[in-house]
Amino acid sequence: MEELILIAYIVCLSVLFLFGSHGFIMIYYHIKYRNRHRVDVRQMGDYPTVTVQLPVYNELYVVGRLIDAAAAMVYPKDKLEIQVLDDSTDATVDEIAGIVARYREQGYDMKHVRRGTRAGYKAGALKAGLETARGELVAIFDADFIPRQDFLLKTVPHLVADPGVGMVQTRWEHLNADYSLLTRTQAMALDGHFVIEQAVRNKAGLFINFNGTAGIWRRTCIEDAGNWQADTLTEDLDLSYRAQLRGWRFVYLNDVTSPAELPSEINALKTQQFRWTKGAIETARKMLPAVWRSRLPLKLKIHATFHLTNNLVFPFIVAAGILNVPLVFIKHSGAYDSYFAFMSVFVFAFIGSFLFYLFSQRDAYSDWQRRLYLFPLFMAGSMGFAVNNSRAVLEGLFKKKSEFVRTPKYSIRSRKDSWTGKQYVPVKIDPGVVIELLLAVYCLFGVVSSVYFLELAAITFREACGHGGA
Numbered sequence: 001m002e003e004l005i006l007i008a009y010i011v012c013l014s015v016l017f018l019f020g021s022h023g024f025i026m027i028y029y030h031i032k033y034r035n036r037h038r039v040d041v042r043q044m045g046d047y048p049t050v051t052v053q054l055p056v057y058n059e060l061y062v063v064g065r066l067i068d069a070a071a072a073m074v075y076p077k078d079k080l081e082i083q084v085l086d087d088s089t090d091a092t093v094d095e096i097a098g099i100v101a102r103y104r105e106q107g108y109d110m111k112h113v114r115r116g117t118r119a120g121y122k123a124g125a126l127k128a129g130l131e132t133a134r135g136e137l138v139a140i141f142d143a144d145f146i147p148r149q150d151f152l153l154k155t156v157p158h159l160v161a162d163p164g165v166g167m168v169q170t171r172w173e174h175l176n177a178d179y180s181l182l183t184r185t186q187a188m189a190l191d192g193h194f195v196i197e198q199a200v201r202n203k204a205g206l207f208i209n210f211n212g213t214a215g216i217w218r219r220t221c222i223e224d225a226g227n228w229q230a231d232t233l234t235e236d237l238d239l240s241y242r243a244q245l246r247g248w249r250f251v252y253l254n255d256v257t258s259p260a261e262l263p264s265e266i267n268a269l270k271t272q273q274f275r276w277t278k279g280a281i282e283t284a285r286k287m288l289p290a291v292w293r294s295r296l297p298l299k300l301k302i303h304a305t306f307h308l309t310n311n312l313v314f315p316f317i318v319a320a321g322i323l324n325v326p327l328v329f330i331k332h333s334g335a336y337d338s339y340f341a342f343m344s345v346f347v348f349a350f351i352g353s354f355l356f357y358l359f360s361q362r363d364a365y366s367d368w369q370r371r372l373y374l375f376p377l378f379m380a381g382s383m384g385f386a387v388n389n390s391r392a393v394l395e396g397l398f399k400k401k402s403e404f405v406r407t408p409k410y411s412i413r414s415r416k417d418s419w420t421g422k423q424y425v426p427v428k429i430d431p432g433v434v435i436e437l438l439l440a441v442y443c444l445f446g447v448v449s450s451v452y453f454l455e456l457a458a459i460t461f462r463e464a465c466g467h468g469g470a
């Protein structure tokens with residue numbers, strides 16, 4: 001039995017080490033390309049028509065600020081169309097109708113688009129809106145964003161200057177990062193993705209992805225790649241890969257930011273994480289065969305595989321956490337010393353992840369040193385979300401379909417704001433919480449056992465396996 005536990009544990013750590021070591025590769029590319037700056041594009045002489053799509057579903061607290069921000073963007077009014085793609089079933093419908101009517105009276109080409117169905121969810125709404133859109137370019141913003149006034153002036157020129165560019169993505173900025181520890185750790189995670197991963201992949205010529213919002217597409221690129229499709233929960237990632245496999249190039253602008261509200265309530269964050277995780281696995285199942293059949297360079301295929309499958313770490317995180325407890329007792333017995341000596345190499349995965357987020361904080365903030373305390377909290381959070389995300393991975397792998405559950409927003413910007421007592425707050429407790437609490441108690445028992453037996457190295461291994469992917 002002990003041998004089976006040791007074998008299973010080293011398999012888990014090997015997978016986590018593989019994905020965790022990818023952080024070293026990202027840092028290597030980050031250093032290699034850090035002085036490679038994008039060539040400035042010329043200002044436009046002739047402005048192309050732009051359609052701004054705002055997909056909305058029951059967003060009573062934030063839809064007003066979203067539409068106001070979209071209308072405030074600097075761009076010739078005769079070249080700008082705004083579509084509010086509204087699938088709402090509550091008072092949001094009347095709220096939008098009143099706002100749209102007001103802007104139409106002011107001469108804005110703003111449309112309140114109602115389908116009467118949620119078929120295809122967000123992908124279905126975007127596709128339906130595209131059928132009547134008049135824009136050559138299509139900018140998309142989710143309800144939790146507040147686009148900056150100069151968004152179009154900073155993104156459209158890249159599409160005008162190069163007809164081979166199909167999409168321009170901007171970096172997410174965080175409106176409420178300082179609201180709580182929950183929002184601070186989310187900000188760190190997203191900063192790693194944008195400041196390092198998206199920037200590095202783009203500079204190195206690797207595939208990147210549209211992040212579902214705060215970006216602008218060339219309409220012909222969307223149509224050439226097969227339009228929006230609703231067979232995955234991450235329609236943005238899916239279309240990104242289909243477009244790049246068709247030869248379209250993407251541009252990521254790290255210095256152009258789009259402010260957004262982070263989920264301030266744990267259930268909202270779990271819903272978001274579940275959708276992102278499951279959708280990525282669904283996209284991997286759908287797109288990886290096409291990636292490997294293509295004539296892309298081997299390096300690009302390998303990086304694309306890591307990109308699409310990094311969420312596979314979560315079941316291995318759960319398994320490693322469970323196995324860690326009996327491992328404490330095995331180690332204390334004094335047997336298998338060479339095994340445990342060899343396992344020390346897996347701590348390097350922890351170092352790779354740490355450097356990944358260290359560099360992202362250093363590049364994004366002048367006060368990056370005071371933010372480093374968030375890293376252990378982020379790693380603990382990775383373990384905490386592992387059960388939720390493992391279920392998402394398994395459902396994605398085994399083709400279990402589920403509804404597109406949108407992330408509720410509450411217009412939280414400062415600590416004075418509160419989401420309690422508002423609509424959209426879930427009343428029922430997710431059954432998965434019970435499993436998560438039991439796992440937390442179990443892991444706490446492992447920590448106490450490690451301290452009792454003075455096997456403190458086991459705690460380090462538990463932390464190292466708590467986050468295996470950058």
